[in-house]
Amino acid sequence: MTTSNDSQNQNLTVRIQDAHDRKSDGNDHFRLSNWNEALVLYRAGLNRLPKSIETSEKVTSLPEGDEYSEQEIQVTGEQTSAVNISTSESLEPGLTAEEELELTKLRAVLHANIAACHVKLNVEGEHKESVAACTEALKNNPSYEKALQRRASSNEAINTWSSLTAAQEDYETLKTLVQSPSQKAGIESKLSSLRPRLEAAQKNETAEMIDKMKGFGNSILGRFGLSTENFKLEPNGQGGYSMNFVK
Template sequence: MASSASQQATQVGDSREQEEAHIKGCLRDSEALKVDGTDLFRSQKWSEALATYRAALGRLPKRVIPPPNLDPDSESDDENGERQRTEPTNDELLEPLPLSDVELELAKARAILNANIGACHVKMNEHSDAVKACTEALVDDPRYVKALQRRATSNENLSTWASLSSAQEDYQTLLKILPPDSPQIRPTKRALDSVKPRAEAAQKRETAEMLDKLKGLGNSILGNFGLSTDNFKFEPNGQGGYSMNFSK
């Protein structure tokens, strides 16, 4: 019994070492391509740099969501006295198991490549794609300053209510994680102050556009009865709501 357990432990250890050796090989291949991509980026060959960064990312193992670290007390005895694992509740789901050093290195490499891909999209004015790439980078490294900055900048360029609100959130996050003496604090505060009124204006504009569309739809239906939305007036009722009045 003890010998069998020892053999299983040895096999698990060997498998882990083989997996880490494979990851390290992938990291070396990816790093070589990343260097090529950076040379192309510095030469302002955005499309070629983008393709090379993507190739480098493709050399890395995809992100794997680690299994949750389940509370051992979630096991119970069945009618035969045998231990059975019950379905875990939210309270029984603990923090995911910590990543090994090589897994952390892998996550960092993915984050950098996705952020670099985002930088290429920014240069090509493909801001929606830049947002997606930087979001991928932030999954691996939520405190990645460059990815937060690029995503915020691209969201500002998209200029929708949702994107400007997201830019606000990223600037607020940056102010929390940047060191107090960072030279980036002041421009980040300026950017946050600048984006706030733009987000409010976009909200009003998009709300008005939505109401106009709803009004057009309502008129197309009410027109069958000789009515229009102008026949219905909404007035504040003094209690935080509205009352509707009909007039011909």
């Protein structure tokens, strides 16, 4: 006689296999440069899996089965390493901890593949979608190198002060994960090229913010025949500034 747990396990097994099949079909489309078709299939595979669950177990390798090995959005190759994956107490009924970890790895791969599709589509807003998908992958596997690489790459493409800061943080994390000297050198090269861009973005966005504040201030002060030019900030010698009125 088939029990309820047996039925649930069989149903889950079918769903996991469906997810793998959709991922495989998505990989085929990806190799043919059919980015939208691959994206639909990766999302369909993800939708076949139970919702994300958090655990404190360890697995001994990074997620595998990723869709390609092109170099343009990778900083380094990926090495096998221990990965922390966080989960909660609510395992899917009848699921072992090992099976739950396998599900977590599969979720991470599908999210990372979705991010890769957004990178390839390369139109306005797609890099933000890539960042969001990589973030979901990293929730399932915080040490997933490809997801860190893709998120950093997409944040570089977004090219704002905040996104470049986030890219810098991901490259710093990657530097602690990769093993070989050549990998570390590649990431350090990325960081070196990123620093002047980060400084420039900070200066530009700060200047824009000050200009907007001046514009707002002038709209108020103009009612009184004044402008922000009538107020000068000068160092007070104590690490702060004093505001002086100038006619």
